[in-house]
Every structure is written in C-alpha cells, then in structure tokens.
Amino acid sequence: MSALEAPRVALIGAGAMGGALVKGWAEAVRRGGGLTLSVVEPNFDKTLEAALDAVGAVLNPPNQGPADIVVFAVKPQAFAAAAEEARGFVGPDTLVLSVMAGVTLTHMARVLGVERVVRAMPNTPGQIGRGVTAYVAASACTGGDRALVEQLLSPLGAVEPIGVERLMDVVTAVSGSGPAYVYLLAEALAAAAEQEGLDRETAARLATQTVAGAGALMLETGAPPKELRKHVTSPGGTTEAALDVLQAADGLAPVLRRAVAAAVKRSRDLGRGEGG
Ligand SMILES: NC(=O)c1ccc[n+]([C@@H]2O[C@H](COP(=O)([O-])OP(=O)(O)OC[C@H]3O[C@@H](n4cnc5c(N)ncnc54)[C@H](OP(=O)(O)O)[C@@H]3O)[C@@H](O)[C@H]2O)c1
Numbered sequence: 001m002s003a004l005e006a007p008r009v010a011l012i013g014a015g016a017m018g019g020a021l022v023k024g025w026a027e028a029v030r031r032g033g034g035l036t037l038s039v040v041e042p043n044f045d046k047t048l049e050a051a052l053d054a055v056g057a058v059l060n061p062p063n064q065g066p067a068d069i070v071v072f073a074v075k076p077q078a079f080a081a082a083a084e085e086a087r088g089f090v091g092p093d094t095l096v097l098s099v100m101a102g103v104t105l106t107h108m109a110r111v112l113g114v115e116r117v118v119r120a121m122p123n124t125p126g127q128i129g130r131g132v133t134a135y136v137a138a139s140a141c142t143g144g145d146r147a148l149v150e151q152l153l154s155p156l157g158a159v160e161p162i163g164v165e166r167l168m169d170v171v172t173a174v175s176g177s178g179p180a181y182v183y184l185l186a187e188a189l190a191a192a193a194e195q196e197g198l199d200r201e202t203a204a205r206l207a208t209q210t211v212a213g214a215g216a217l218m219l220e221t222g223a224p225p226k227e228l229r230k231h232v233t234s235p236g237g238t239t240e241a242a243l244d245v246l247q248a249a250d251g252l253a254p255v256l257r258r259a260v261a262a263a264v265k266r267s268r269d270l271g272r273g274e275g276g
Contacts, residue, residue: 004033007148010067010089012082013074014041017099017156019048020127021073024155026051038064040085066091069148072098072108079103083111090114095145097135097152101172102270105138105165115140118149121171124179126156130219134160134171169271173263181259186211 004025011018018041026048029035035057052059067089074082079100090096096117098108108117120135133153137146150159162171186207193203218225233239246252 004028004035004151007068007152008036008038009152010038010040010064010070010086012040012070012072012086012089013078014039014044014048015073016124016127017122018071018073019045020129021071021152021155022048023051024129025152026055026057027155028151029055029057034058036061038067038089040082064088066094068093069095069097069152070112071152072096072100072103074100076100076103079108080111086112095141095148097149099133101176102267104271105136109138116142116145118145119165119168120149120153121168121176122153122156123175129155129157131157132160132175133157134162134168134175136162136165136168169264169267170260172267173260177263181256182211182215 009025011022014022022037022039025035025037029052035052037052037057038060049059065088070086070089072079072082072086079098090112092114094114094116096108096112096114097120098118099120099122101121103119105117105119108119109115115138118135118137118141120133122133123131125131126133133156135149135153137149141149146161150161153159162168189210190200190203190207193206194200198206214228218228221228229243233243
C-alpha cells in the first residue's frame with residue numbers, strides 16, 4: 001500500500017475486517033503521508049491503537065466533523081444502528097465505503113443521504129493481507145474516489161473493480177464464499193488419504209500443506225493454474241490417473257459450476273430479502 005495522503009477516515013466497526021484494515025493503514029502511514037482516524041467500535045483492539053500511535057496517526061480527534069470517507073465494517077444486520085452512529089461523520093462531500101455483504105448501493109445511499117457510495121466484498125484471507133476484494137462504485141463516484149477506495153482496501157490483498165452491481169452476487173459466490181470451497185478440498189483430500197491408510201494427523205498435514213503450498217506457488221510464480229497443473233502431470237503417471245477422474249463428465253468442473261450457481265442464486269435471493 002502506498003503512503004496515505006492524510007485523509008480523514010471514520011471507521012464504523014473494527015472487528016476482523018475493520019481491524020485488518022486499520023493494521024494496514026497504520027503500516028501505510030509509517031511509509032509516509034498521514035491519517036486522521038475516528039473509530040466507532042465497542043471493543044477497539046489496544047494493539048491497533050498503539051500501532052496508530054506509533055506512526056503518528058491521529059486517532060479520535062476532538063470536534064470531529066464530516067469525514068472524507070466513512071468505512072462501514074459491521075455485520076449487515078448492524079448497518080441500521082451503525083448508520084445512526086455514523087451520522088456526525090457523514091456530510092455532503094463524504095464518500096462511503098462498505099465491506100458489508102449484501103447491502104446495496106441504493107440502500108446505503110438512501111439511509112445515509114449521500115450519492116458517492118462504494119460496496120466492496122472482501123474474503124477471509126484479507127485478515128492476513130492475502131485476500132481479494134472486489135468493489136463496485138455508484139455512478140456518482142469520481143476517479144479520485146475509486147483511487148482512495150482502492151488504496152484503503154489494499155491492506156486486505158488484491159483489489160478488483162467490478163463494473164455492474166448485479167455481478168457482486170457472482171463475486172460473493174466465487175471469492176467471498178470461495179475460501180470455504182478450498183477448505184473443503186483440503187478436508188476431502190485428507191479424508192481420502194486416511195481411507196488409503198495414512199493416519200488422520202499425517203493425512204491432515206499433507207492435505208493442508210499441499211493446498212496452501214499449491215496456492216502460494218500459483219501466486220508467487222504468477223503462472224496460470226492450467227500450466228502449473230500440466231507441470232505436475234506426466235503422461236501415464238499417477239496425477240494423470242487422478243485427473244482422469246476429476247476431469248470426467250461428472251467430475252469437479254460440473255460440481256463447481258452447480259455450487260457457484262447455487263451461491264449466486266442464494267446471494268440474489270438474500271438481496272431481494274427472500275432468504276432471511
Ligand atoms: N470477515 C470476513 O472475512 C468477511 C468477508 C466478506 C465480507 N465481510 C463483511 O465484513 C463485515 C464485517 O465482518 P467482520 O468479520 O469484520 O465482523 P466482526 O468481526 O463481527 O466485526 C464487526 C465489529 O463491528 C462492531 N459493531 C457492531 N455494531 C456496531 C455499531 N453499531 N457501531 C460500531 N461498531 C459496531 C462489532 O462489535 P460487537 O462484536 O461488540 O458487536 C464488531 O467488533 C460484515 O458485514 C461482513 O459481511 C467479512
């Protein structure tokens with residue numbers, strides 16, 4: 001993350017996601033620039049407070065007025081209460097950024113009485129800076145707004161702009177829920193190893209490290225997964241024998257296609273208030 005140009009930020013909710021953001025912002029301030037941060041959070045982590053203090057960021061200044069940007073990182077069901085608590089930080093020129101799942105741009109704009117709103121969907125690896133966050137900005141947002149949002153989200157990992165809000169349901173189904181699919185792969189691989197005779201602990205370690213290491217290699221080399229897969233696969237070898245099963249007509253691809261379609265549908269239903 002590059003140096004922060006001293007924006008006035010108000011953060012509403014600093015749990016897992018909000019806390020990860022603050023940690024990254026403190027690190028950015030250490031590299032230069034500045035930050036004036038107001039935090040509304042019942043249990044703000046003391047180590048984050050110390051990290052901000054150490055780099056000279058201004059935390060919870062007195063006489064706080066409207067912020068340049070208000071960031072909502074509370075659970076979606078807490079948004080109505082959080083919006084009330086954020087009132088004093090929201091002025092006519094305030095940009096709003098939300099990482100709340102499922103809360104639409106229109107809803108946020110209406111509740112807060114602003115036009116420049118951005119909706120982002122991070123994922124859990126963001127808590128260690130290795131996630132991917134997709135965002136969509138309301139049409140009233142400027143290029144400067146998008147640049148600030150990308151900068152503020154970068155502590156969570158990669159940032160991807162999405163042009164159409166409707167596609168946030170797909171983002172939710174792919175990168176938002178996606179870590180769970182990968183963990184399931186690790187679980188299933190460990191279970192298969194155990195069935196073939198390895199003890200449970202060894203099976204779990206082999207599966208976990210294989211999934212983590214394969215992901216890390218993909219990121220660090222930047223090579224497409226298909227190419228990395230071909231590197232492991234010799235003609236007539238063991239990997240090919242397994243891939244023949246995984247790539248069969250009833251193999252992994254159609255299962256994932258159905259899984260993602262189910263998640264997209266669920267996200268759409270929840271967005272319409274049909275799913276509870
Ligand atoms: N964690 C992820 O990987 C992830 C991924 C995708 C999207 N998200 C989205 O990110 C948002 C935050 O998730 P999270 O995992 O960071 O949740 P979290 O750890 O529960 O953090 C939310 C924090 O906000 C606080 N809070 C609740 N109501 C508040 C209010 N009215 N004003 C100020 N603070 C309030 C909570 O305090 P209490 O605990 O005392 O209630 C909590 O500390 C959610 O909307 C979620 O959909 C998270």
